[in-house]
Amino acid sequence: MNEFVRVEHPSGTPLPVVFDSPHSGSVYPDDFGHALDRMVLRRSEDAHIEELFAHVTKQGATMVHALFPRCYIDPNRNEDDIDLDMIDGDWPGPVNPSAKTIDRGVGLIWKKMRVQGAVYDRKLSPAEAAGRIKNYWRPYHETLRQQLNEAVAAHGFAIHIDCHSMSGMGDAETEDGAVQRPDFVIGDRDGTTCAPEVTACVVEVLRDLGYSVAVNYPYKGMELIRRHGRPHENRHAIQIEINRSLYMDEGTMAKTEGFLALRRNLETLTGAICALCDTLREERADAQ
Numbered sequence: 197m198n199e200f201v202r203v204e205h206p207s208g209t210p211l212p213v214v215f216d217s218p219h220s221g222s223v224y225p226d227d228f229g230h231a232l233d234r235m236v237l238r239r240s241e242d243a244h245i246e247e248l249f250a251h252v253t254k255q256g257a258t259m260v261h262a263l264f265p266r267c268y269i270d271p272n273r274n275e276d277d278i279d280l281d282m283i284d285g286d287w288p289g290p291v292n293p294s295a296k297t298i299d300r301g302v303g304l305i306w307k308k309m310r311v312q313g314a315v316y317d318r319k320l321s322p323a324e325a326a327g328r329i330k331n332y333w334r335p336y337h338e339t340l341r342q343q344l345n346e347a348v349a350a351h352g353f354a355i356h357i358d359c360h361s362m363s364g365m366g367d368a369e370t371e372d373g374a375v376q377r378p379d380f381v382i383g384d385r386d387g388t389t390c391a392p393e394v395t396a397c398v399v400e401v402l403r404d405l406g407y408s409v410a411v412n413y414p415y416k417g418m419e420l421i422r423r424h425g426r427p428h429e430n431r432h433a434i435q436i437e438i439n440r441s442l443y444m445d446e447g448t449m450a451k452t453e454g455f456l457a458l459r460r461n462l463e464t465l466t467g468a469i470c471a472l473c474d475t476l477r478e479e480r481a482d483a484q
């Protein structure tokens with residue numbers, strides 16, 4: 197067990213449902229060495245997400261969350277998604293920067309934060325960057341994989357819900373531009389990371405609760421669901437992005453009045469996701 201990755205186990209009978217919150221961590225490691233102001237950096241956190249989903253363990257699900265901040269190293273990028281410009285010296289591993297790294301500087305290790313500027317006033321040593329992968333990124337994925345493996349071993353399938361929050365508005369650098377965002381964006385990488393009934397369930401429940409919901413735009417899901425969602429192996433993964441304006445002040449990061457109502461509604465949503473296990477179990481029984 198890694199001190200920067202926490203697993204909350206279900207209190208009742210365990211269901212094969214694993215939630216993860218990769219971006220709500222706020223324990224800044226001593227060796228971060230950033231130049232940008234800490235409060236500015238903190239705006240990259242998906243603040244309060246693990247608390248909004250804390251109830252899921254009472255519904256039979258497991259919660260995995262990262263305690264380290266995503267701008268230090270991001271579990272939702274591939275480990276080769278590196279900008280060599282940031283590294284002082286030769287990088288020993290493979291390099292395959294994504295568009296988010298090249299265009300916006302928000303790759304595996306963040307280079308800059310929107311208009312606020314560069315995260316560092318220095319380059320990172322290869323050993324420093326490799327240490328973040330070894331000590332944070334890999335333990336996070338390994339822990340998540342282990343929880344999903346245990347679910348599949350016990351039940352024959354698993355549902356993985358990757359939980360995030362997004363700014364209330366896009367900006368000039370984001371795919372959607374400077375527009376108001378819907379309440380939720382659900383991502384299944386264009387239908388490739390879970391069975392269609394998982395996406396349909398999440399979208400329907402949220403719309404019934406009165407929320408505006410977009411699917412696969414402007415966020416379709418990144419490395420976490422790409423890596424862990426394999427529906428043909430009965431591993432279903434889906435990403436949920438919640439609009440921060442529903443529950444927090446984005447400037448101060450303080451929770452707003454909307455927090456409690458949102459948490460109640462998320463309990464309805466996660467209850468429906470847990471109930472989906474019966475449907476998937478029946479379908480498996482029928483198919484055998």
Ligand SMILES: [Zn+2]
Pocket residue numbers: 219242359360361
């Ligand atoms: Zn996120």
